[in-house]
Amino acid sequence: MRNVKILVVAESFLPHMNGVTNSVLRVVECFARSGHEVRIVAPGAPGIPNELTFGAERVPVIPVLSLPMMGYGQVRMSATTNYRIRSIIDDFHPDVVHLACPALLGNAASKAAVKRGIPTVAIYQTDLPGYTRKYGAPVLEEAMWMFLRDIHNRCEINLAPSSSTRNQIVEHGIERVQIWRRGVDTSQFSPTRRSEKLRKRLAPNGEKLVVYVGRLAAEKQVDDLAILESMPNVRLVIVGEGPLEAQLRSAMPGAYFAGFKKGAELAEIVASCDLFVHTGELETFCQTIQEAMASGLPAIAPRSGGPIDLIDHSHTGWLYTPGKLEELRAYVEDLLGDDTKRGHFAAAAQESVRQRTWPVLAEQLLGFYREAARLHEAAHAA
Incomplete structure (x- = not known):
């Protein structure tokens, strides 16, 4: 042209x-x-x-x-x-x-x-x-x-x-x-960005790390992540900023709030975690799911909007019924509790975005x- x-x-x-x-x-x-x-x-x-x-x-x-x-x-x-x-x-x-x-x-x-x-x-x-x-x-x-x-x-x-x-x-x-x-920039978002040094800082007791990336605003329903706070040996990593940050910090005192990150710093955080979760039900696409998959993470999100096209249910991640937070928690437990299964999901997730x-x-x-x-x-x- x-x-x-x-x-x-x-x-x-x-x-x-x-x-x-x-x-x-x-x-x-x-x-x-x-x-x-x-x-x-x-x-x-x-x-x-x-x-x-x-x-x-x-x-x-x-x-x-x-x-x-x-x-x-x-x-x-x-x-x-x-x-x-x-x-x-x-x-x-x-x-x-x-x-x-x-x-x-x-x-x-x-x-x-x-x-x-x-x-x-x-x-x-x-x-x-x-x-x-x-x-x-x-x-x-x-x-x-x-x-x-x-x-x-x-x-x-x-x-x-x-x-x-x-x-x-x-x-x-x-x-x-x-x-x-x-x-998705697969040269930037890649499993090679994983940092054991960062993992030790985020998970000093060897916790599994569940990461969310996005605005801290009502439409993202980030407060739904609170249902994961009580899971043993699990720590939430929340990347982003927005008007609900203070409220979310209070609701999830054990979570690590990283603030707004971009570029190599964001890629390192995502790749250093074990599982990606997004809670918003109004996503027309959800670019952060693609970035997490490129980083070698399975993804969990509501069966609503853009994530339906991005996540191959039971292959690259899980889609939970909107509003069913116990279902969200069960899917997190499923993948964090089985390293082999999570590894298969992770490999499939990365392959699914390789050509995008x-x-x-x-x-x-x-x-x-x-x-x-x-x-x-x-x-x-x-």
């Missing part, structure tokens, strides 16, 4: 690191190194870079006016105007607009792309209606679906990260949906851009 001019509009970006930010960074790096011209538009925030550098390649970052989310200041909400987005598009003349988890900023960008006649691909990545319900505003859930439906149905192609998420958004009226999963590299996923995304351009051309030729 010829070099493409790609405008990535990211609803969430640096310095706040989450699944949306990580996906944007990984695909942008692949595109830049392949010679494609990329610009990123994102909510402005203290510490946001003006550009990204990948070897000799530079990717400009264009911050737009934003406000901190009430009660969660790390998350920024766009307050920019449609005129500002149109001017960015007019200055760059992109071949395609990529909307990463569109909401307020993505809404403005989708309207601008339609006005300028540019094909658009949107990535559905966060269950915002589910978050609305989880945070005590179920009356707004349908309004959120209407808002997202309007954004996504302006786009030529919508990409869901899992079959469960695809089915969910199609049921709510979002059209032209295909599946695009996520890659970011360059492969970026090439797939370029294919979706090509398809969006064809659909756009056909629609306007009719």
Whole structure:
């Protein structure tokens, strides 16, 4: 494919690191190194870079006016105007607009792309209606679906990260949906990162280590891990930060809270543990499961959303019934109590993600851009 001019509009970006930010960074790096011209538009925030550098390649970052989310200041909400987005598009003349988890900023960008006649691909990545319900505003859930439906149905192609998420958004009226999963850096997340020195620090009495990685927020249901606290010879390792940290520390005094970690430091912690557990029931994908599997850990998660596609039940890990915490505990006991079985699960887990590299996923995304351009051309030729 010829070099493409790609405008990535990211609803969430640096310095706040989450699944949306990580996906944007990984695909942008692949595109830049392949010679494609990329610009990123994102909510402005203290510490946001003006550009990204990948070897000799530079990717400009264009911050737009934003406000901190009430009660969660790390998350920024766009307050920019449609005129500002149109001017960015007019200055760059992109071949395609990529909307990463569109909401307020993505809404403005989708309207601008339609006005300028540019094909658009949107990535559905966060269950915002589910978050609305989880945070005590179920009356707004349908309004959120209407808002997202309007954004996504302006786009030529919508990409869901899992079959469960695809089915969910199609049921709510979002059209032209295909599946695009996520890659994993298997050179960074690997069993070779395991550190016996770190294990001795985390498990001074030889405990088995169960690790969770993610935000410490209500939608992740991290408090469900408390059912594992009383297990003998087991220690929880909780990696992440968020508004519930103090509450979780109180509920799980025996756990090790590592704070936010990334890169090699995160990879070392994960690889040095024995089992990965994720408790959130609103995951559209769950990238941390892939990273744990690449690190040689079996994974346990609710049978809900993205994990259904990632975990091969009874082969690479276990899927427990949402809300059935005794079932979660039983699965943890099953794998921690049998080193041989856990080893077989671990090997299968690592093999299952071996081919899911970011360059492969970026090439797939370029294919979706090509398809969006064809659909756009056909629609306007009719």
